[in-house]
Every structure is written in C-alpha cells, then in structure tokens.
C-alpha cells in the first residue's frame with residue numbers, strides 16, 4: 453500500500469480513466485492524500501470547532517452527525533447549550549454536504565451506488581486516551597460497525613485534520629487480503645458443503661473468533677468483519693509484529709481510505725472531521741479484491 457499525494461491542480465479536468473484509477477487505488481488499499489484539503493471550511497466554523505472540547509472522554513468517542521436525518525449525537529449535554537449544539541449541527545451539515553459534492557465528482561464511478569453514512573467531529577487528543585480495548589483508536593484494526601451491518605458494502609472514509617498546527621499521526625498495515633490469509637490459511641480454506649452461517653462461523657473459528665457480538669441482524673460477512681475488528685485489537689502479536697507504515701497528516705490536509713481494508717491506528721492528533729460512505733459491491737471497479745470476495749473465495753460460499 454502507499455500514500456498517493458494529490459494536489460489541487462490535479463483535480464481538473466479529470467478523464468473517465470483517471471476517476472476509475474483513483475477508485476482502483478483506493479480499493480487496493482492505497483490512501484489518497486490531499487496536502488491541501490479540497491474541502492472549503494469557513495474560518496469562522498474552524499474557530500468554533502477548535503473551541504470545543506468534550507469533557508468526558510469515556511462517554512463519547514466522537515460527535516456523530518447523521519446527514520440522512522440531520523441529527524447530532526454524542527454531544528456533551530452537561531456543558532453544551534442549545535445555541536452551540538445548533539451551530540455545531542449547521543457546521544456538520546455543511547461539511548457533510550461539501551465532502552459529498554467533492555467526492556461525487558472525484559469518485560464519479562461510485563456516485564449511483566453509494567450510501568451517505570455518518571460524519572464525525574473528533575475534538576479530543578488521541579494520544580493517551582483511556583478507552584476500553586475494543587474502542588481504542590491507537591490499536592491497529594479494520595473498521596466494522598457494531599450496529600450498522602453493511603452486507604458487503606465497503607467503508608470509505610474521508611478525513612480533515614483541522615488542528616491549526618499539529619499533525620494527525622497514523623500507522624497503517626498491509627491490506628485485508630494479505631493479513632486475513634496469514635493467520636490460519638488451512639483452517640479458513642474453502643468448504644464446499646458449508647451453509648452460509650456455517651461458512652462464516654468456520655471463518656471466525658479459523659482465527660479464533662468465537663467471542664459474543666451484539667445480536668443485530670447481520671450477514672455472515674458482517675459477523676466476520678466485526679469479529680475480525682475485535683480480533684486484531686486483542687491480538688498482541690499482530691499489534692507488535694505486523695508490518696507498519698507511519699504517516700503524519702499535516703494541519704490543513706485531507707485523506708481518504710477504505711478503512712475496512714487497511715488496518716489503521718491513530719496515535720496522536722486532535723481535532724479532525726470525517727465523513728463515511730458505504731460503497732455498494734456493484735459500484736466497485738475491482739470487486740475481486742474486496743473483503744467480501746476475498747472471504748467468499750476462502751469460504752467457498754456466498755456470505756451475504
């Protein structure tokens with residue numbers, strides 16, 4: 453995997469081949485990095501965001517904005533007044549809209565087949581946060597949502613480091629297809645007689661993933677991805693010995709990555725904005741390397 457820098461003057465005009473190339477690079481596990489963000493965030497909004505600090509870090513990992521219902525969650529109601537909440541909501545609404553407009557053009561092959569998911573504002577210092585193991589950001593993991601199964605849609609995230617001076621320090625590892633196979637290749641080999649649920653369970657067992665997960669209706673694919681997220685965070689050998697690449701994203705930059713594919717950890721940094729998209733399997737330009745297809749080829753069965 454690599455980090456591919458893109459300057460603002462590379463954005464216009466783009467050929468259809470170039471749009472597909474950006475998508476293909478993302479799908480392969482590369483990070484597309486904009487040293488100067490293409491998202492315009494008014495200075496007055498930035499100053500407001502930089503003045504916010506959640507008081508109880510254990511209660512809320514992030515402030516989330518749900519664009520489809522225009523609602524905020526995770527706001528510290530002990531300290532925030534109604535006016536400040538409304539202002540934050542307005543800023544998040546604008547941010548979500550700006551990122552969506554930009555990516556609708558930039559990732560043109562996806563636009564008919566993706567779903568706008570949550571945006572988030574991350575005002576806390578990431579270094580030294582006291583969070584339960586499975587919620588820690590500083591342990592390498594691939595993303596899966598405990599309450600929002602994707603049924604094979606992929607998790608694409610766009611970030612802005614809005615801290616006025618500091619970098620946001622990431623570590624990433626090799627993409628999903630490389631790491632999932634290294635753990636127990638013989639145990640997760642295809643089983644032609646597997647029913648859907650048995651296929652997913654055998655995948656999970658193959659890498660020791662039998663822990664209970666929330667009982668939300670999800671596909672065998674979602675079940676595996678949630679367990680895999682937990683497994684990576686709880687595996688000290690993987691955390692210590694996997695290949696690691698460090699990237700410190702500067703103040704004012706943006707980057708995007710398939711976080712269900714690229715194991716990532718945030719070691720330090722404060723004040724970031726993020727918008728998530730769920731990209732449907734039909735939209736992918738290289739579906740054969742998606743986590744769904746990689747797992748289905750191992751299981752020998754459909755997983756959604």
Ligand SMILES: [Fe+2]
Nearest residue numbers: 593594595711
């Ligand atoms: Fe993550």
